[in-house]
Amino acid sequence: MTGHAKEARTEGEPPLLELTDLKVHFQLKKELFQTTKHAVKAVDGVSLSVRRSETLSIVGESGCGKSTMGRAILRLVDPTAGTIKLDGADISRLSGKRLWQHRRKMQAVFQDPFASLSPRMKVGAIIAEPLVNYGTVTGRKAALSRAAELLEVVGLKGEHASKFPHEFSGGQRQRIGIARAIALNPDLIICDEAVSALDVSVQAQIINLLMDLQDEFKLSYLFIAHDLAVVDHISTRVAVMYLGRIVELAHRDTLFDTPKHPYTEALLAAVPTPDPSISSAKAVLSGDVPSPINPPPGCHFNTRCPYAEDRCRIESPVLREIAPHHFVSCHYR
Amino acid sequence: MRQGPPPILEMRDLAVRFSTEAGPVYAVNGVSLTLREGETLALVGESGCGKSVTALSILRLLKSPPALTTQGTISYNGSDLLALPEAKIRSIRGNEVSMIFQEPMTSLNPVLTIGRQITEVVAKHRPGNRKQARDRALHMLDMVKIPDVVRRYAEYPHQLSGGMRQRVMIAMALACDPKLLIADEPTTALDVTIQAQIMELLLRLKEETGTAILLITHDLGVVAEAAQRVAVMYAGRIIEEAPVAEIFADAKHPYTRGLLASIPRIHNRHTGSARPRRLPEIPGVVPSMTDPPIACQFAARCPLAAAQCRESAPPLRPMLSNHAVACWNAETAA
Numbered sequence: 232m233t234g235h236a237k238e239a240r241t242e243g244e245p246p247l248l249e250l251t252d253l254k255v256h257f258q259l260k261k262e263l264f265q266t267t268k269h270a271v272k273a274v275d276g277v278s279l280s281v282r283r284s285e286t287l288s289i290v291g292e293s294g295c296g297k298s299t300m301g302r303a304i305l306r307l308v309d310p311t312a313g314t315i316k317l318d319g320a321d322i323s324r325l326s327g328k329r330l331w332q333h334r335r336k337m338q339a340v341f342q343d344p345f346a347s348l349s350p351r352m353k354v355g356a357i358i359a360e361p362l363v364n365y366g367t368v369t370g371r372k373a374a375l376s377r378a379a380e381l382l383e384v385v386g387l388k389g390e391h392a393s394k395f396p397h398e399f400s401g402g403q404r405q406r407i408g409i410a411r412a413i414a415l416n417p418d419l420i421i422c423d424e425a426v427s428a429l430d431v432s433v434q435a436q437i438i439n440l441l442m443d444l445q446d447e448f449k450l451s452y453l454f455i456a457h458d459l460a461v462v463d464h465i466s467t468r469v470a471v472m473y474l475g476r477i478v479e480l481a482h483r484d485t486l487f488d489t490p491k492h493p494y495t496e497a498l499l500a501a502v503p504t505p506d507p508s509i510s511s512a513k514a515v516l517s518g519d520v521p522s523p524i525n526p527p528p529g530c531h532f533n534t535r536c537p538y539a540e541d542r543c544r545i546e547s548p549v550l551r552e553i554a555p556h557h558f559v560s561c562h563y564r
Numbered sequence: 565m566r567q568g569p570p571p572i573l574e575m576r577d578l579a580v581r582f583s584t585e586a587g588p589v590y591a592v593n594g595v596s597l598t599l600r601e602g603e604t605l606a607l608v609g610e611s612g613c614g615k616s617v618t619a620l621s622i623l624r625l626l627k628s629p630p631a632l633t634t635q636g637t638i639s640y641n642g643s644d645l646l647a648l649p650e651a652k653i654r655s656i657r658g659n660e661v662s663m664i665f666q667e668p669m670t671s672l673n674p675v676l677t678i679g680r681q682i683t684e685v686v687a688k689h690r691p692g693n694r695k696q697a698r699d700r701a702l703h704m705l706d707m708v709k710i711p712d713v714v715r716r717y718a719e720y721p722h723q724l725s726g727g728m729r730q731r732v733m734i735a736m737a738l739a740c741d742p743k744l745l746i747a748d749e750p751t752t753a754l755d756v757t758i759q760a761q762i763m764e765l766l767l768r769l770k771e772e773t774g775t776a777i778l779l780i781t782h783d784l785g786v787v788a789e790a791a792q793r794v795a796v797m798y799a800g801r802i803i804e805e806a807p808v809a810e811i812f813a814d815a816k817h818p819y820t821r822g823l824l825a826s827i828p829r830i831h832n833r834h835t836g837s838a839r840p841r842r843l844p845e846i847p848g849v850v851p852s853m854t855d856p857p858i859a860c861q862f863a864a865r866c867p868l869a870a871a872q873c874r875e876s877a878p879p880l881r882p883m884l885s886n887h888a889v890a891c892w893n894a895e896t897a898a
Contacts, residue, residue: 292755292756292757292758293755400849400850401611402849403849430610430611430782430850431610431782431784431823431826431827432610432822432823432826432845432846433610433849434826434828435826435827435828435843435844435845435846436845436846436847438828438843439842439843439845442842457755457756458828459756459830460827460828460829460830461828463828463829463830463831464828464843465828487830487831488831497757498756498757499830500760501756501757501759501760502756502785502830503759503760503763503783503785503786503788503789504785504788504789504829504830505784505785505787505788505812505824505827505829506788506812506829507788507789507808507809507812508809508812508813509788515757515760515761515764516757516760516761517761519725519727519728519758520755
């Protein structure tokens with residue numbers, strides 16, 4: 232089955248995750264003599280959906296809001312506005328027991344495998360914790376034996392369950408984090424820079440593992456990353472974020488082969504190619520990403536855009552579908 | 565034989581050991597490197613392979629203890645840097661040989677203005693008065709394309725973005741016209757569009773000043789774009805060294821080949837296919853560096869490993885005129 236056929240099949244189904252105009256603003260403390268409160272608009276009106284069994288990647292540079300968006304979906308930070316629908320249910324305002332019931336459908340794998348595993352718990356207990364918590368197995372013993380099975384699924388050994396996280400390498404720890412994430416048979420896994428801290432030879436192992444698990448367990452991934460080569464390899468669709476907004480969203484092949492937004496073009500051009508026979512003459516984007524506290528009016532990208540015109544400095548472009556399933560937020564594309 | 569400009573730095577058989585609570589860690593085990601005038605040599609490898617320790621040894625920036633240089637020489641300009649008195653090495657550091665690091669925030673002094681920090685380097689190493697040093701600092705800031713230099717001169721590091729701070733580091737490192745610049749992961753902490761700016765700047769300045777660069781990095785994309793020669797390190801040793809085009813087109817060592825195969829690349833997929841191709845992976849993990857290496861350190865992960873590989877470590881030997889490999893099976897691999 233081709234990717235497009237698969238897409239067509241899943242298009243009729245309701246999406247697994249649906250964000251509508253999601254905003255996450257962080258209020259800053261009011262300084263002396265300051266009359267208005269400033270806010271960091273980390274996520275500023277994002278709408279997108281993740282279909283079943285697909286990998287939707289979110290790419291962008293530091294501070295573009297991609298991680299905050301992931302944390303808002305997991306409800307680790309509260310959304311300021313907008314809705315988050317998971318499997319048809321709006322979870323954006325839920326709390327306590329009701330949120331807990333929905334949360335098992337989504338899990339997370341984070342960047343730093345050293346910080347995301349408790350150093351005082353044995354690996355078996357780390358993986359068994361969600362199982363016990365949600366009562367999917369009865370008894371500690373059953374939970375631990377399931378944990379040992381899960382370790383095998385992610386390419387480690389069952390007997391590793393009795394070791395502590397510090398006894399493992401970075402790549403092995405990431406496998407442990409993945410075992411914990413799939414323990415409850417979730418539908419969605421949010422991977423926040425899940426392979427960024429790993430060396431390339433180990434990174435390849437983890438990317439392959441994530442793809443194998445997706446096939447085996449019909450997982451959907453929201454894959455937050457800054458490495459475009461990894462994203463090109465793993466994604467079904469890709470969304471590019473800049474200063475809290477999505478500037479382009481398309482099928483992986485479309486985005487990499489025919490990018491339309493000037494920022495996407497610049498991002499792709501900036502990636503160094505591991506092939507010295509390809510000349511590296513490229514248009515380097517000038518300047519830095521502006522502060523998200525005071526983003527430029529109009530199109531957020533106008534300060535760095537080589538094609539910016541007066542209209543871009545006044546009017547914010549909306550994300551519109553310029554070709555089937557290809558969304559771009561630019562006045563001139 | 566290799567021809568070209570005369571060497572400016574020759575490292576011979578360097579070994580560095582760290583004493584830790586868990587016992588000695590053999591970080592660098594017999595590394596030899598030659599850097600020629602005006603060339604860019606990339607030292608690549610994964611975390612813990614010893615590339616940064618090798619780089620830090622040149623200017624004697626490793627804290628001792630725990631670090632101990634157990635053998636080797638690093639000859640620069642006719643003298644052994646490892647044997648020079650501290651005062652002499654200080655006159656070379658930041659002057660003839662300078663260094664930039666990954667995280668510019670931690671390498672700049674947070675309580676001094678950036679202008680003062682550059683001026684200080686110039687005043688220490690170059691003849692002339694304070695005014696001339698200040699002019700030189702302003703000139704350098706201009707050269708690394710910091711906008712509005714007079715205002716920026718009086719600013720503190722925290723007022724600058726990450727990319728700007730790395731520009732300041734480069735301005736400082738090049739202020740005394742060094743013969744050699746050691747760049748340790750100079751763009752790793754930066755976003756990709758800023759990385760492109762910094763690499764473009766480094767390469768342009770290299771053209772203008774003729775400085776030789778020792779580029780330490782794990783990013784093979786950066787290597788392909790910036791280096792002339794590449795030395796690949798694994799577990800404290802150089803396992804392959806060749807001109808950049810040859811490393812990418814015709815790597816001989818199984819580790820180099822595995823490394824190159826495992827990088828995800830843009831547009832290296834079957835367009836339109838349902839599933840992306842699996843990435844070739846190097847099985848296993850990097851060996852622990854607490855045991856002194858006797859055999860080939862890559863043997864446990866190597867698809868070509870034979871009995872000999874588990875008994876003795878292969879030396880780095882030339883295969884072609886300018887391509888050296890440390891592998892017993894390199895011929896069969898080719």
